[in-house]
Amino acid sequence: MDWHSANPGVVPVTPKSRLSDATWTAFTDVLRFIVVPLVLIDLVTKNYPQLTTAFMPEIKLYIIFFGGMITAASTLEASNKPGTWKRLLFGLTALAFVCMWLFIVLGGGIAQFTYGPYHVRFDMSKIVYIMLFGVSLKGLLVYSTFSTHKQYLDDQERRRKEERAAERAPARPKPLPRRKPSGPEFSTMSKMAFEVSHDDSVGYAPPPPPEPKPLQRVLAFKECPICGAKASPKEMTCKHCGAWFPKDTIR
């Protein structure tokens, strides 16, 4: 069965589409992991200066760093062919950085809010760990994509090797065309024993005559020994006179 027919919907990525895919990934990841979060953090810190998390003092720096790492890893992932180890490595690396980025953005799950005499502390670290687990599930997808496409690549590679091997193999000598027998050859000679005589013109003794086969006369009709009427060889009695035909004449 053909790989494409076995994997409907999985379209091999061409180098051109990989480049555009990588560019698009870089663009969207910069937006998703750097620009938008920075804007949101800016809004939150300006409107809610009382809100603090563990990483709040330098959170913008962390977002730029981890967002940049995510973008770089994702871009490298997208620029590699699906099914390659590099793509798997960069995909899993990007995922690891996403987990770190999320942990930083959510302040490790601990947020504190101080407003006048009020002080509120949320410890959502367990939920953050569950969220990280949910994000890391994408690792399964990365690996599944890798394994699916790797099979395709392996098939392609095997075919290519076969073709290359076929190209490199020396050309087979063409079988010589049969020559028409121009004279007596050993191969055409009879296996029959022959006797060498002094007479070169004879060469060998003539084969013994074949044993005479008993002649079976097959007649299209037979004659009645009584009345001489003709009848079919299958007939047992003469239709003319009713005499019985001899046994050896009946077929």
Added chain:
Amino acid sequence: MAARIRLLQMAIAAVNIAIVVLAFTSIWPFPHGDFKIHLPSPNEVTWTYSDGMVHVTAPFSIDNGGYYDVRDLTLDYIVFNSSRYPMIDPKTIPIGDIPAGQITSSQIDFQFDLLRLFNDGAVGMVFTDDLLTFVVDVSCGYTMDLVKFEATYQVSVPWDALIRSYGPDWSRSNLPIPLTNPPPYYAAYWLNTSDVLAGLPPAQVTLTLIGNTTGTLMSGSTTIELGGDNYGTVVFDSSAILQYTDVPYALRYDLRVADFVWTGTVPIQEWSP
């Protein structure tokens, strides 16, 4: 294969959506106000006084309007006065679990020994107004203990002095100043006390006229009702003054209000009849 990837994608998306919903429903009730703690307002606080002890009760309620049960809610509190002196040792009220959508009510209930404070020299809360600060720490688990919530609230409750003011009312008094002033001699005394003391036995007031050289000239006592603004008049034994030629220059007072006993002297020069 493609079907497998798609299935995996859908499963991951479903898990992630479930996680987002869990996170949202766990956090949202707190900023949105579905989970509320109604702390006591100053006018809800009740004060009672008995045998030197001030008994305070302040009702509060906790409204769990969120999606999940509140687990192991405990409320710790301590009370300070305005000089950050702890009026009580820290106390804990274990509330326990509050099912989703229910309101639980309870009350902060404590007492402090004001008489001991008074006798130790911390007389401020007896004679002057103060501000008691209730520092309340609430901690609980939420969403099957996935979220830990801790909050510290402060409620300031004004404390009215038990004995607001007291002293002689010279305008209602008649004293031997000058000595030629005819008897009867008497002195009016007023006492303004907190309503918390209303109903208790009346205050005992003893006034003594002090002479320049001879010391005690004459004295007398009276009682004054507690709670609000009240007066009492001390009538002196006028015959005693005739034995002296000394001019009284000070008025000593000995007061016993509730369980609080103190004394003091007021110069008579201040008297302007």
